[in-house]
Amino acid sequence: MFFVDTIEVPGLGNRGYLAGGTRTAVAVDPPRDIDRVIAAAARRGVRIAYVAETHVHNDYVTGGLQLARLTGASYLVPADARVSFPRVPVRDGDLTAVDEESGLVLRALATPGHTPHHTAYALEENGTAVAVFTGGSLLIGTVGRPDLVEPRLTEQLARAQHASAHRLAGELPDEAAVLPTHGFGSFCSSSQQEGDSTTIGKEKTSNEALTAPDADTFVAGLLAGLDDVPAYYAHMGPLNAAGPAPLDLTPPAVADPDEIAARLAAGEWVVDLRNRVAFASGHVAGTYNVEAEGQLATYLAWLIPWGKPVTLLAETPAQLADAQRELARVGIDRPAAAAVGGPADWLRPGGTPASFPRATFADLARRYPAEGIVVLDVRRASERARGQVDGSVHIPVHELHGRLREVPDGQVWVHCGSGLRAAVAASLLDASGRDVVAVDDPFDRAGEAGLTVRTS
Template sequence: MYFVDTLETEGLGNRSYLAGGPGGAVAVDPPRDIDRVIAAAARRGVPIAYVAETHVHNDYVTGGLELARLTGAHYLVPADAAVSYRRVLVHDGDEFDVDPVNGLGLHAVATPGHTPHHTSYVLTERGRPLAAFTGGSLLIGTVGRPDLVEPRLTEELARAQHRSARRLVEQLPDETAVLPTHGFGSFCSVGRVGTDATTTIGAERHRNDALVKDVDRFVADLLAALSDIPAYYAHMGPVNSAGPRPLDLTPPEPADAEELARRLAAGEWVVDLRARTAFAAGHLAGSFNFEGKGRLATYLAWLIPWGKPVTLLAASPEQVAAAQRELARVGIDRPAAAATGRPEDWLRPGDHLRAFPRATFADLAAVWRTGARPVVLDVRRSAERAAGRIEGSLHVPVHQLHGRTAELPEGSEVWVHCATGMRAAIAASLLDAAGHRVVAVDDDFAVAAAAGLPVDTSDEAG
């Protein structure tokens, strides 16, 4: 008798797992906010006997070290991972008794590729494989990206991914569940990620790129599919190697209107978490809009200069708390301050809210039909734009925009778009704060051509 509980971290596109039986459990790749894992174990009424890391993560701060400390669990970390704390060194083939009474164990399988030291863990029942926790190795339809360690190792690690995926398939029966950490929107995945919620060794055998392509074609396709790496990834590996400090989710200091004005004047980041529709209708001049219900951690951590103080604005303390938790997962531990309520509450006497219009691609097409050619800014990533772009549009990916706003024509109204509207809202807020007149296109790019806009889908679209 065994269980596997999945802990989704949707904003980062990752999953962690708690698995075991009545006598003990293992937590695999736990998130920074370990109270979620402890609560899951409490609901099951089981002790956490082991905490297992598949690799030193590049996309989030692990909660593994603190979880092991608090629960007294054995902390399993691949032997070749360079870390600064005591742990149980895991080698290929090692076995661990998770719930000895019920015959549940953990079998380590070296699966280098996502990192050189990457290790997968197979949950077994009296030696029979039940589920494979594959971290950033075998994902749903693809594998984890191999370019996060060192550029000179990228091709070598891509080839290792091919070998590792095939090793897992050779060792495990088709019915074995495949439970990856990455691949649900994480930038740690690459290639054609499957949309299924679950998968098995048998399913992957017939559709995973690493299993249906020969090594040379697989490597060539994988390297061609690599895209931008979020800037904050450079800080995650060192934090995880050194050992993250315990998480502090106590509320940040409250900020009044004078304090907000002072922080803005000092060049700090004041981030409005409200919905993009509300932000466009009225916001504090100089503030940036990163929706709390969007991919807050990914995009704020990607864009903000690392270490820059951040103050949060929200409609409620609950929204601040949720954002604080999400940001801590990527190492933005303590907001400098926070303010809640209405945007009018954040104004000093005599100050006024700023606003900018929102539009659709049909609205832009209507302007186009008059003969006008407004400045159109595309803030999608290069790979997205290569599949189609509005003729004559400018291109600055949103993660580069904060440092490149001066490149845009002065005095012109800028219509900014992305794929669905969320990144366009971030970009519009950055441009608005820099003094540009802006229109945020809050629409799906898939309808741009049907709306009447000239969309170039040639290979040369850039």
């Protein structure tokens, strides 16, 4: 008998896994907050004997090294990955006995494409593959991005992805579960797909790498569909290759109103984690809004200049602790300070909260076009190409902080695809002193509201 437990990391769109038998287990691609993996092993009553990485990750800080050190597990890392710490180098075909009593063996399968050294691991029970940990190779309906390592290697790696997907489909049984690390909202996925479970057999009929008529067609489609890469990805690979420091989730120092004001005056980032409705209604002037319940780590790490001090403002201690954990997964380890409560707790005596209005596309349609109104679209270019409000200005939210001066004069009505990124953008504009309205509405209602929507 064997088990596979999934360690969800929904904010980053990733998964880690714990798989084993009656006595021992392997952790595959564990997140940095390894206490969750250790707790899963304790619930199963097994010892973590092995930790395996499919590749040096570009989108999050791994917990693999620290988990191996704490548990005494052997740390399996692809042999060709350039890392600065001791590990067990894994090569194609290597076998690792995960749990001898249960007949569980891990077989390494070289699957270059997402990275040159990428390795998948087939979990075999008594010689039959029952699951495969595919990391960033074969995902649900697609494959991992081939453009995160080196631009000059992108096409070569895209072709390798095609070959790797076909290798897995050809060598593993249809019943084997496909267990990817990326693809559940991660930007490491080349495209977003529905569903959260699959098998080799299902992928043969639905995965674009396996259904394309040939490699050239697949590669052309893959490269055409690649979108923006979060800026913080540039720092993840080197952190993981060097060996991440142990995680520290102790509470940050408490910031009082004077310190919050001083940090804002110094040009530091003070981030309000409350939902966008609460923030728009009242907030400390100069603060930015990135909802804790959204993709906090992805968007804050993408927006903030790397290494800049960040102070977090949260409604509750639990919200703050969750945010600190999520940010640590992408290398924002220690908030400079933090405070809990609301604007009344964060403002100096006599201070007045700032605010800005929220609206719908129907509200915008009643006012636009008109003199003095600017419509700002902060979606990614691929989204805008599928439909845009006629006459709108386009600056993706992840570029806005550095391009604020490009926003034309006037009252800025900012929108995205759902309202989340528009709220982030509205807070950036509000902090810079602009007159802003946050359009908190799905984009598919723009045309219904009477606005002219065209494709590019």
